[in-house]
Amino acid sequence: MSTSETNVPVDSATHFQLRLFVAGDEVNSVQARRNLRKVCDELIPGRYTIEEIDVLRDPSAALKERILVTPSLIIKTDDSDSRLLVFGNLNDTTRLKDILNGKR
């Protein structure tokens, strides 16, 4: 996929609202939690909030956001209405980094 045409530079002040849907302390959820914080501290330090939702405790929140599986990460910026979804334990951070860098 070409990145140049869709490249909308992310303002260095852009704030990211991250909502991570997990399933308790299941292996992939724990990994996703750890990987997400690491990437955020590296790329957008101080410009993010992470809200963590345990679907085992609060299934309705998942249904409301039409979350199918965990771990799922919803990424929103305060300057856009669109939301982006990332799935899995985030061991592969390529796509997450692209999004945070504003390449997608």
Add this chain to the structure above:
Amino acid sequence: MANDDTHTVSYEQLPLRELMSRLAERDDLVEALRKHEVDAVVGDKSIAVVRLLEVERELQARTVELQNQNEELRKTRETLERQAGELERVNTELEAFTYSISHDLRNPLNHILLFVELLKSKSLPKLDEREQQYVGHLDTASKRLQQLLASTLKLFRISKASVGDSRVDLSELARRISEEMTAADPQRARRFEIAPGLAARGDEYLLQQLLQNLLANADKYSADSSPAIIEVGAEEPRDGYRVFYVRDNGIGFDPQKAEELFVPFVRLNQKKNADGTGIGLSVVQRIVHRHHGEVWAEGRPEEGATFYFRLPVPSDD
């Protein structure tokens, strides 16, 4: 006519960026699923926690473990089988050896017995008192040897006998044996209590020998009890087998020596009757083993003894 809510867009107007994002998301989801990076699936009514990768790993670990255990078991079984084979071979050789010794000794022994008899009938008056005693010892010892050889051959025959497989009424056998014993010694204060309807499956002749030996044993060791009570009974049948028992109120035995009871030629109560060679219970044990059963004894000094034996029961019982 077009509905007010419907509106048409051209391809140029499609939100391409949005579309690409959704496609990327879809690929991401597929990839996450493919790599087993998902741990719960959220449905309308329930949440399914999935642990595919973990379960797979766990299964694999267990499979390897099971394979190792199987391998160990196989090796152990092979070792045991080999040892069992060796034991059986040694046992067979020993028995054959015992048999041939016992058999071969009979001829010279018969000569000794014959010449002792001749010595006694022809020469005894010519001997002095001390020499007569020598002949007496010779007589006793050679007869004892004869008994031992006969016992050994008897044990050997039981080991080699073919074992019948018919319904045997143990109550009836016990009743007949007890009548014979009573007839042989009517003065003795002795009571038999034989439970009715005790049936086993096996060889009638061998089981008769078994009861004969157990009843004789019970009788012998309850000689001082008045009245001697000899009981024949059984526990409830289980899994095609039934535990029968012969109980007496005699002198009993030291429970620590319960195993030794069945060893040929060993007597726990030395002072008791010197007749017989001490193979009665060995005979019992061999007969039970030939029926794929077990035999064991319970008792305490001066509190009687109970001999249990497990035998197959007829299928209609």
